[in-house]
Amino acid sequence: MVNPPVARASTILFETLADLDAAIRDPDAGLYYGRRGTQTHWALEDALTQLEPGAAGTKLFPSGVAAITTSLLAVLKAGDELLVTDSAYEPSRTFADHLLAPLGIAARYYDPRCGAGIVDVMSEKTRAILLESPGSLSFEIQDLPAITQVARARGITTIIDNTWATPLRLQPLALGVDISIQALTKYVAGHSDLLMGSATATPELWPRLKAATYRLGHHVGADDCALVLRGLRTLALRLDRHEQSALAIARWLESHPAVDRVWHPALPSHPDHALFKRDFAGATGLFAIVLKQGSRPHTAALIDGLRHFGIGFSWGGYESLVLPVELDRIRTATRTDLPGPIIRLSIGLEDVDDLIADLDAGLARYQAQF
Numbered sequence: 001m002v003n004p005p006v007a008r009a010s011t012i013l014f015e016t017l018a019d020l021d022a023a024i025r026d027p028d029a030g031l032y033y034g035r036r037g038t039q040t041h042w043a044l045e046d047a048l049t050q051l052e053p054g055a056a057g058t059k060l061f062p063s064g065v066a067a068i069t070t071s072l073l074a075v076l077k078a079g080d081e082l083l084v085t086d087s088a089y090e091p092s093r094t095f096a097d098h099l100l101a102p103l104g105i106a107a108r109y110y111d112p113r114c115g116a117g118i119v120d121v122m123s124e125k126t127r128a129i130l131l132e133s134p135g136s137l138s139f140e141i142q143d144l145p146a147i148t149q150v151a152r153a154r155g156i157t158t159i160i161d162n163t164w165a166t167p168l169r170l171q172p173l174a175l176g177v178d179i180s181i182q183a184l185t186k187y188v189a190g191h192s193d194l195l196m197g198s199a200t201a202t203p204e205l206w207p208r209l210k211a212a213t214y215r216l217g218h219h220v221g222a223d224d225c226a227l228v229l230r231g232l233r234t235l236a237l238r239l240d241r242h243e244q245s246a247l248a249i250a251r252w253l254e255s256h257p258a259v260d261r262v263w264h265p266a267l268p269s270h271p272d273h274a275l276f277k278r279d280f281a282g283a284t285g286l287f288a289i290v291l292k293q294g295s296r297p298h299t300a301a302l303i304d305g306l307r308h309f310g311i312g313f314s315w316g317g318y319e320s321l322v323l324p325v326e327l328d329r330i331r332t333a334t335r336t337d338l339p340g341p342i343i344r345l346s347i348g349l350e351d352v353d354d355l356i357a358d359l360d361a362g363l364a365r366y367q368a369q370f
């Protein structure tokens with residue numbers, strides 16, 4: 001078989017008491033109990049570990065959010081402080097505010113563009129920093145080497161949500177990050193038919209991540225692992241297409257009279273383009289535009305009539321999606337003064353001319369309101 005078999009299991013049977021005792025002595029040596037995974041899970045974990053130079057291992061989770069929350073719980077304890085980028089995915093923030101805070105772990109939010117200035121936000125209680133680069137709504141690129149250098153010098157763990165880039169476009173551990181997380185739900189699975197997360201750790205952090213995952217009881221089904229492995233086989237090809245189409249559309253939008261700015265880090269006009277060029281091996285297909293005028297209710301004229309863009313959360317699938325975004329409702333450490341609403345686009349694998357024609361008609365409907 002080219003692919004590992006889909007091995008579904010809760011119970012594993014042992015031939016003899018000696019076999020059972022050997023497994024208890026070394027539960028990671030082979031099959032033990034379903035929650036420790038089967039060959040199908042290990043094949044996906046090993047593949048993800050191999051994609052991250054410097055990694056000791058990968059754990060799988062029932063969603064990207066579960067990968068983030070477990071990684072944080074693995075490294076934080078009561079009395080600690082967590083620094084969270086103001087550009088973080090909103091459920092990462094709500095976990096910190098609503099579940100970590102009652103456990104005595106305080107979260108503070110920082111400007112994603114702070115770079116080595118992160119030191120000014122730290123206190124002696126800071127034990128972890130949550131990064132996300134680019135932010136999946138606002139697309140700031142973080143200066144990862146500058147931040148991780150400051151963190152490592154103080155023994156502070158850094159954890160990144162690397163869902164936008166995937167390890168094919170950014171290798172965070174090589175830049176000093178300790179745990180690299182992906183919502184496999186997005187580009188890696190790639191077909192909008194399942195949720196899964198992964199966390200990949202350095203040798204120093206791996207034992208804690210592994211133990212926290214097991215103790216919190218996380219498990220994913222072998223069938224979903226097989227689907228994610230299938231997605232991984234074509235990830236490089238799909239990302240190239242997402243990247244090319246998104247860049248073509250982003251450039252076209254940059255010169256559209258209704259558009260104030262385009263937030264795509266691979267465009268030279270993006271404020272963090274130099275950092276992007278330095279650290280990333282390429283781009284993917286998610287970016288946002290800011291319109292020159294209007295407010296959220298006006299965006300219905302644009303998005304309701306789009307033929308090729310579905311209105312929905314998530315991204316990274318084969319199909320294009322559109323989502324109006326309200327940053328100031330989410331953020332606490334930074335504000336952006338914008339002339340009009342933000343529209344996020346996830347560019348899928350459709351024909352790029354069809355997508356441009358669709359957006360062109362939508363922007364004409366938008367403009368006609370003023």
Ligand SMILES: Cc1ncc(COP(=O)(O)O)c(C=O)c1O
Pocket residue numbers: 062063064065066089136161163164183184185195196197313314315
């Ligand atoms: C940047 C980012 N991280 C993590 C997640 C969470 O993934 P999941 O939906 O699998 O929990 C998402 C989902 O939208 C996301 O956009």
